[in-house]
Amino acid sequence: MLAVLCGLALMLFYNQYTIPPVKALTQLDYNTHVVLIGRDSESPVWKEIFSGAIRASEEYGVAIEYHSPESYDMNEELSFFEMSVYSDVDGIIINGAENDEFKKIAAEAKKEGIPVIFVNDEGYGNERLAYVGENNYQAGVMAIEEVLTVKNDEANIAILVGDDFHVQNKNRLSSMLSTIGDHPSLHLSTVEEVDNTCITLFSQIKELLLSNPDINTVVGTNVHHGDYICQVLVDMNLVGQINVIGYDATENTIRYIEKGIMSSTLDIDNEAIGYEAVKLIHEYQNGQFTDDVVYMPLNIVNRWNLQTVTVGVLEGDEQ
Amino acid sequence: MNLRMKFRILFAVILILVSVNALFYYYNTTRMNGLHQETLDYLAVFGQMTQTGNDMHRAIENYITSKSTTYIDDFYNSMQDFEALLNESQELEIKTEVALYLTNINNVLYGRYMPAGEKVISAIRGVNSDELDAYYMEFNKIKGYMDQYIDLMTEAYLDYNHQYRQVYALRSQKMMQQNILISLIITIFVGIAFRLLAISTVTQIDMLSKYAKNVSEGDYKTPIELGGSGEVALLGRTFNQLVLNTERYIDGVKKTAEIEKLLKEAELLSLQSQINPHFLFNTLNTISRLAIIEDAEDTCTLIESLAEMLRYNIRSFGFEVTIGDEIKNLENYFYIQKMRFSERIQYAIDIEPRLLEMPIPNLTLQPLVENAIVHGIENRKNGGHIFIGGEMVGDKAIITINDNGEGIAPERLAEIMNSDIVQKGHTMGIGLSNVKQRLELFYQQKDVFEIRSILGEGTTVTLRLEVNV
Numbered sequence: 001m002l003a004v005l006c007g008l009a010l011m012l013f014y015n016q017y018t019i020p021p022v023k024a025l026t027q028l029d030y031n032t033h034v035v036l037i038g039r040d041s042e043s044p045v046w047k048e049i050f051s052g053a054i055r056a057s058e059e060y061g062v063a064i065e066y067h068s069p070e071s072y073d074m075n076e077e078l079s080f081f082e083m084s085v086y087s088d089v090d091g092i093i094i095n096g097a098e099n100d101e102f103k104k105i106a107a108e109a110k111k112e113g114i115p116v117i118f119v120n121d122e123g124y125g126n127e128r129l130a131y132v133g134e135n136n137y138q139a140g141v142m143a144i145e146e147v148l149t150v151k152n153d154e155a156n157i158a159i160l161v162g163d164d165f166h167v168q169n170k171n172r173l174s175s176m177l178s179t180i181g182d183h184p185s186l187h188l189s190t191v192e193e194v195d196n197t198c199i200t201l202f203s204q205i206k207e208l209l210l211s212n213p214d215i216n217t218v219v220g221t222n223v224h225h226g227d228y229i230c231q232v233l234v235d236m237n238l239v240g241q242i243n244v245i246g247y248d249a250t251e252n253t254i255r256y257i258e259k260g261i262m263s264s265t266l267d268i269d270n271e272a273i274g275y276e277a278v279k280l281i282h283e284y285q286n287g288q289f290t291d292d293v294v295y296m297p298l299n300i301v302n303r304w305n306l307q308t309v310t311v312g313v314l315e316g317d318e319q
Numbered sequence: 320m321n322l323r324m325k326f327r328i329l330f331a332v333i334l335i336l337v338s339v340n341a342l343f344y345y346y347n348t349t350r351m352n353g354l355h356q357e358t359l360d361y362l363a364v365f366g367q368m369t370q371t372g373n374d375m376h377r378a379i380e381n382y383i384t385s386k387s388t389t390y391i392d393d394f395y396n397s398m399q400d401f402e403a404l405l406n407e408s409q410e411l412e413i414k415t416e417v418a419l420y421l422t423n424i425n426n427v428l429y430g431r432y433m434p435a436g437e438k439v440i441s442a443i444r445g446v447n448s449d450e451l452d453a454y455y456m457e458f459n460k461i462k463g464y465m466d467q468y469i470d471l472m473t474e475a476y477l478d479y480n481h482q483y484r485q486v487y488a489l490r491s492q493k494m495m496q497q498n499i500l501i502s503l504i505i506t507i508f509v510g511i512a513f514r515l516l517a518i519s520t521v522t523q524i525d526m527l528s529k530y531a532k533n534v535s536e537g538d539y540k541t542p543i544e545l546g547g548s549g550e551v552a553l554l555g556r557t558f559n560q561l562v563l564n565t566e567r568y569i570d571g572v573k574k575t576a577e578i579e580k581l582l583k584e585a586e587l588l589s590l591q592s593q594i595n596p597h598f599l600f601n602t603l604n605t606i607s608r609l610a611i612i613e614d615a616e617d618t619c620t621l622i623e624s625l626a627e628m629l630r631y632n633i634r635s636f637g638f639e640v641t642i643g644d645e646i647k648n649l650e651n652y653f654y655i656q657k658m659r660f661s662e663r664i665q666y667a668i669d670i671e672p673r674l675l676e677m678p679i680p681n682l683t684l685q686p687l688v689e690n691a692i693v694h695g696i697e698n699r700k701n702g703g704h705i706f707i708g709g710e711m712v713g714d715k716a717i718i719t720i721n722d723n724g725e726g727i728a729p730e731r732l733a734e735i736m737n738s739d740i741v742q743k744g745h746t747m748g749i750g751l752s753n754v755k756q757r758l759e760l761f762y763q764q765k766d767v768f769e770i771r772s773i774l775g776e777g778t779t780v781t782l783r784l785e786v787n788v
């Protein structure tokens with residue numbers, strides 16, 4: 001009889017505790033309040049950065065306040081930036097930029113003693129606490145040198161750049177152009193500025209390939225480019241005739257490489273960027289010395305090393 | 320454990336189980352209601368924040384247009400209200416996101432909004448009137464940021480709330496399933512418990528009723544065996560005792576009936592021997608009177624003795640008499656026998672006087688004396704001596720009938736004792752065995768009667784009678 005009673009009681013309590021309590025998005029007991037301002041809440045890049053930031057926040061007891069426009073909107077981004085500065089938070093992580101308004105707010109933050117970490121774009125000036133991200137110049141060199149390894153003969157290269165044509169893209173582009181100049185077998189066909197929105201991006205790439213039939217290599221400079229070039233190639237039945245070098249990876253990117261539609265891509269560990277940025281602010285707030293620039297390791301991913309490298313892709317990303 | 324206790328415990332267990340189940344359900348429902356209330360509290364505070372923020376801002380706008388200083392007071396009053404709201408919201412159960420936004424609002428309010436408002440006020444007062452536009456724009460922008468934070472905070476709370484509700488709905492669902500499961504388990508448990516109780520109790524009752532049926536049909540021999548210490552087992556033991564007592568009572572009744580049967584037998588024999596007692600008595604009386612007329616006094620006494628003896632025998636047969644009555648009857652008998660045997664029979668009676676009032680079945684001593692005469696003295700030429708003694712030894716009266724006659728051979732003695740056939744020569748036709756049986760039944764013991772005989776030396780009959788019968 002007693003055994004039955006005990007069993008029932010145990011079952012009740014077991015059930016009470018097997019339902020996990022609702023987990024708040026961030027730590028409840030925090031010592032540092034960090035604002036992470038994204039550029040595009042739908043972008044896999046920012047999702048990865050956010051997840052890395054959350055990982056660090058749990059580790060260091062940092063609360064993350066995350067804001068992001070639903071799609072790229074500089075004004076909204078700046079407004080979040082200024083709000084955060086006015087709120088006197090403990091640290092801000094934002095995509096670096098070079099426009100005056102951005103610089104003004106960054107200067108205000110510096111005046112208030114708020115550490116600002118730039119990610120992706122290195123930015124200008126002394127306003128930032130640190131830059132965390134890939135070495136943009138090195139990234140450009142690596143992308144073009146990869147063209148040499150996949151293309152033995154003459155290459156006519158088209159480079160896509162986004163409409164958020166900022167410091168990082170400029171650095172990347174300039175390093176690409178100088179690398180092309182270093183190698184006689186490489187020829188620059190065109191540098192095409194394309195939109196960031198998906199539908200127009202597709203037709204713009206199509207247009208580019210139709211109007212420049214001599215192009216046999218296309219190099220992307222943001223996470224969307226590689227995937228869309230591949231879609232256009234499949235659509236125009238040009239697979240195998242044009243080499244694609246992507247920039248950063250989504251799950252689809254990996255699939256395109258597996259199928260041989262895309263030659264290679266650069267792998268950037270965005271999750272680690274988010275983690276490092278939060279860690280830096282935590283260290284700064286605890287009076288530790290911080291580096292001004294933290295370059296994240298860069299890797300080339302192609303069909304030969306796809307099985308051996310771990311590509312920093314968030315699970316469930318669908319682009 | 321008795322039956323009442325078992326039922327109490329069972330019901331207590333059921334009650335506890337059901338209560339615990341209900342309590343969990345109640346707890347769950349209360350939590351859900353608490354969540355609703357919390358949501359309302361939060362939204363009320365957030366709504367008031369927006370409202371008060373607008374009041375603050377409107378006060379400055381009114382001041383710009385009217386330049387009336389009462390609006391400055393309004394501004395500061397609203398500011399105080401806003402502070403109060405911030406404090407109030409701190410007392411709510413704070414979620415992390417909400418806490419972050421509250422901190423932001425707090426910082427913006429004191430660090431930016433208030434200084435900006437004061438700048439606007441001082442610009443209007445003329446201290447810095449050139450820059451009024453720029454100050455006012457900044458002031459508006461900050462107000463916009465504060466509103467945005469309130470919106471974001473509300474959104475974050477509702478988002479959290481939504482997640483919480485989803486999890487809670489899941490929990491409720493699980494709780495419901497669990498409740499059903501527990502109810503089922505309780506039902507099964509109660510069923511089993513009742514079944515066990517019923518098996519132990521009902522089986523015993525069945526056994527008891529079967530036993531009662533057997534007893535009612537006359538089978539007393541096998542007592543019922545019920546294990547355990549419950550009420551039913553007690554009932555069984557009591558029933559066993561009852562049956563045992565009844566059996567003893569019936570045995571007693573049977574014995575009484577046997578005594579009566581023997582007496583009837585003796586009575587019948589007695590009746591057989593008296594064809595018409597009244598005729599006989601009348602005749603004897605006539606003879607007795609005739610004897611007196613003829614001056615034959617001995618004959619008269621003899622006949623009177625005979626008549627008295629016969630009357631005693633007939634009248635008192637089947638009644639309880641005293642030893643004294645028996646002795647008197649014996650004396651009549653001896654008188655008659657002395658006429659017959661003359662000096663060949665000598666007798667002596669020595670009874671303690673206190674024994675004379677003792678009850679004794681009638682016709683006990685006379686058959687014994689007659690036996691002594693018939694078997695001991697009658698055939699002896701020299702005659703014999705009969706001694707009848709009575710004395711108290713302990714709590715028993717010992718009556719001895721002793722003769723010094725021929726004695727009885729052991730095989731002959733056994734024959735006499737075991738035979739129901741009336742021995743020839745007995746006046747009343749009552750034999751030794753009859754006397755023995757009647758005495759045994761009367762005193763309810765076996766060692767009442769003892770006969771010892773030595774061939775050529777005589778016979779002694781000893782009666783050991785219980786005084787308080």
